[in-house]
Amino acid sequence: MRDSIRTLIQAFFLGEGPYTEMREGPRPALRGLAIVALVGVAVALVGLVGTTLEWATTPNMAEVKKTVLEGLQDMPWYQELRSSPEFREQFRQWYDRGWQIFPRLFGAPDIPTAAVRVVTLPLGLALVWFLYGLLAHIVARMLGGRGGLGQTLGCTALAVAPQLLNVFTFFPYLIVGGIVGTWTLLCRYVALKACHRLTWSRTLAATLLPYVAFALVLGVFGCLGVVVLGLISGGGSQ
């Protein structure tokens, strides 16, 4: 485990050494999977500590909900409309529904969700790693790459290293932000370069095309979702 952490730290600093070692070593895909799972579990556990500390320094959300509701009801617009029982009922429904979504959107600490992430984060990271690795491998091979599928998966697994920055979220209210995504892209470029020995421009294409493919698939599914919703709501209103 100590070796894996050392390799990940070296991979974070974008030298080709750790990626080449992974390429040449035995069972790279299996070792890669172990690394991705290890990082996922570690980051989720540390995040749980940070979330717990945030929870301990935040007022009870049920109390906040009640206070906000009373505040809204004191406002002039509510006073004007409160005479209608239908409005009061509808407002209450929308308020309860909104309260299920907005606190999470604004980062209210949620310990159960943080605890569930101990399972879902490694799974999610592993799924993304596998899909990205597979697509990147296909593109790299089409562009003349020389690495095998296992080697590609092993090398791209090391590109999970930037997730280690999330370890700092054991400190409550600390925001790591967009650097993880940007640095992951850089690590993937170095991983594919070390694995397939392509020129910089071909490596760049192999790095970016899976992102384009993901975006296209998401776009198509998004459009399909809108069409289906439109059909459902159109059918419902007739």
Add this chain to the structure above:
Amino acid sequence: MSVNTNTSVRARTRELVQLAWETLLFRHEVYVGHVARADALKRGLMLLVAATLVAGMSSLAINLVSDLRPMSVEAQRQQAAQGVEEFLKSFRTMRDYYDLPPGLEEQIVAYMKAGMEMGFRIEELPTRLPKPVGRVLTDLGAFLSLPFSRMAGWAGYAIWVLLVAKLLGGRATVAQQLGTTALYAVPHVLDILGSVQCLGGIARLVATVWGIAIYVKAVAVANEFSIGRAIVATVVPVLVGGTLALMGSLAMVLFLALASA
């Protein structure tokens, strides 16, 4: 063992401070030596993080003092009322230039007061740990987030600069490019003066210009090409981004004009 570790940490810190100082003076051989090192990115990142934390210290101190200063609820309400008064002053100036509906001012004040009252009531709600602990953790969290935010901006931009540099024949690896351009953050220690009136603005401007000059020099050294090409590689991403944003805005204006016609 621990004596050895301390000595090694002290030597490394001295080495980094030396690198920072010579970077500020644009010593060519220092840049070349830095690029050639295997740990260029590690050293660059350490300087970027250290400079950002030093720069953020004054804001942290101000926030901690203001958050831990015992302040009565009445004093907070008075401060909020002053804020409303200031808003009303600027609103009244605006009223002279725009045709605003009657009663709008009263409505805005009523909503502002209701919102502030809600905020005060939430502030008074109890927490599991003592309130000052939460305030200190919030301020420290914001302070420690600063390097991550700077890193995100720097790394995002460096990718585009590296792409243009490669197209211009640059030879830097990703680690070399990032390790050298990270040095641009060193002059930003001057941002520590940011909260000082008048001087703060000048200090920020000097840090920005100095930082850009270091960035250009770093791109030139890492890619082994001229300063002219380095300027092109540094500026082109801004120009392309700016042009795209301008075209997007124009398209939006055109679309809105056509839609309203």
